[in-house]
Amino acid sequence: MTAPRKLGFDTLQIHAGAKPDPATGARQVPIYQTTAYVFRDADHAAKLFNLQEVGYIYSRLTNPTVSALAERVAALEGGAGAICCSSGHAAQIMALFPLMGPGCNVVASTRLYGGTIQQFSNTIRKFGWSAKFVDTDDLAALEAAVDDNTRAIFVESIANPGGYITDLDAVAAVADKVGLPLIVDNTTATPYLTRPIEHGATLVVHSATKYLTGNGTVTGGIVVDSGKFDWSASGKFPSLAAPEPAYHGLNFHAALGGMAFTFHSIAVGLRDLGMTMNPQGAHYTLMGIETLSLRMERHVANAKKVAAWLEADPRVDFVTYAGLASSPWHDRMARICPKGAGALFTFAVKGGYDACVKLVDGLELFSHVANLGDTRSLIIHPASTTHRQLPPEKLAGAGAAPNVVRLSIGIEDADDLIADLDQALAKATA
Ligand SMILES: *Cc1c(COP(=O)(O)O)cnc(C)c1O
Numbered sequence: 156m157t158a159p160r161k162l163g164f165d166t167l168q169i170h171a172g173a174k175p176d177p178a179t180g181a182r183q184v185p186i187y188q189t190t191a192y193v194f195r196d197a198d199h200a201a202k203l204f205n206l207q208e209v210g211y212i213y214s215r216l217t218n219p220t221v222s223a224l225a226e227r228v229a230a231l232e233g234g235a236g237a238i239c240c241s242s243g244h245a246a247q248i249m250a251l252f253p254l255m256g257p258g259c260n261v262v263a264s265t266r267l268y269g270g271t272i273q274q275f276s277n278t279i280r281k282f283g284w285s286a287k288f289v290d291t292d293d294l295a296a297l298e299a300a301v302d303d304n305t306r307a308i309f310v311e312s313i314a315n316p317g318g319y320i321t322d323l324d325a326v327a328a329v330a331d332k333v334g335l336p337l338i339v340d341n342t343t344a345t346p347y348l349t350r351p352i353e354h355g356a357t358l359v360v361h362s363a364t365k366y367l368t369g370n371g372t373v374t375g376g377i378v379v380d381s382g383k384f385d386w387s388a389s390g391k392f393p394s395l396a397a398p399e400p401a402y403h404g405l406n407f408h409a410a411l412g413g414m415a416f417t418f419h420s421i422a423v424g425l426r427d428l429g430m431t432m433n434p435q436g437a438h439y440t441l442m443g444i445e446t447l448s449l450r451m452e453r454h455v456a457n458a459k460k461v462a463a464w465l466e467a468d469p470r471v472d473f474v475t476y477a478g479l480a481s482s483p484w485h486d487r488m489a490r491i492c493p494k495g496a497g498a499l500f501t502f503a504v505k506g507g508y509d510a511c512v513k514l515v516d517g518l519e520l521f522s523h524v525a526n527l528g529d530t531r532s533l534i535i536h537p538a539s540t541t542h543r544q545l546p547p548e549k550l551a552g553a554g555a556a557p558n559v560v561r562l563s564i565g566i567e568d569a570d571d572l573i574a575d576l577d578q579a580l581a582k583a584t585a
Pocket of ligand 1: 242244245268271311340343361365374375376
């Protein structure tokens with residue numbers, strides 16, 4: 156017998172999690188549009204509820220279409236298990252939920268998606284959780300921010316919106332030293348560009364709304380567990396490594412080992428928080444992922460061309476794209492995401508806030524939307540939109556200064572994108 160071949164990324168993005176449907180032979184994963192599943196008998200039902208047998212009970216917990224997607228993304232990220240959620244923001248709450256309790260905090264990077272800064276600054280306080288924001292390039296500050304009540308460190312791989320790459324290896328070394336799980340939001344990189352678990356991440360979260368689905372049709376999120384964290388070592392994670400009152404006293408880590416987080420997230424998290432992905436949404440995301448590597452290659456190639464053109468243009472003050480040799484994060488790219496720095500970056504327009512607003516209004520091919528990771532090229536002015544609820548002193552730190560616009564470069568012809576930017580810059584800076 157030969158050892159099983161390790162399948163490549165392009166194969167996994169099409170085949171992982173999917174088998175011909177056992178009932179019909181359907182080759183594509185069917186959309187199991189059902190809420191409930193008939194138990195074989197009372198004993199089967201009892202075993203399912205006791206987690207002694209894995210199967211389907213109710214679609215708030217699991218659904219075959221949604222499970223196929225979870226398995227596929229877990230395979231692409233190199234994780235042990237995954238949980239699909241109703242949105243990227245739901246995935247973040249689901250990632251924190253088994254780790255946190257009242258009085259606990261998460262230490263988070265200052266360079267995060269604006270909505271995440273908002274969720275972490277205000278909304279999680281309603282659960283008695285809090286966040287401390289630090290510049291994760293300052294490793295001493297990162298370590299110093301961790302206290303007895305810290306339960307996780309949270310960063311983005313390629314940070315939205317600033318074209319910044321987190322040194323995942325260095326941050327993971329700090330997490331390791333202090334004995335905490337590292338959560339990495341890998342939305343803007345996707346597992347094609349970087350696989351955070353290989354750099355020491357414990358959990359990976361995604362907004363599937365973005366590149367995974369890839370065409371702006373779905374709102375979804377995913378949490379992937381590496382299966383590698385020892386939840387029992389510190390005594391800090393009672394939901395996972397002590398009798399869990401929310402599940403008839405089951406010690407998930409003792410019973411399920413590396414699958415503790417995944418099972419807890421389904422059996423308690425999805426059961427009680429209900430942030431479940433629907434099977435239609437999972438279907439669209441499965442379709443999107445089949446071409447993920449092809450799209451990401453083109454996204455990156457286009458982003459490089461457009462960023463280089465903008466950098467050479469006198470109407471532009473600066474471009475923050477880690478794919479440019481001028482970027483302070485360019486060297487980090489070779490280590491963290493050698494296939495490219497993604498397709499999301501910002502640039503500063505001479506003329507500041509007003510010129511940015513005119514630029515956005517003057518574009519014809521780029522769409523002015525609050526989204527990213529679409530086949531279509533998108534633009535937004537963060538200071539007047541996604542980041543407008545942030546206090547001014549946090550704007551620049553989040554890469555969203557008033558003179559900056561963010562581009563999400565699509566997979567159109569790069570020359571057409573450049574021509575559109577050229578005519579709109581002419582109007583904006585006239
Ligand atoms: C969009 C986004 C989120 C939130 O995802 P939703 O699906 O919109 O809830 C989180 N993190 C990053 C990096 C994002 O781009």
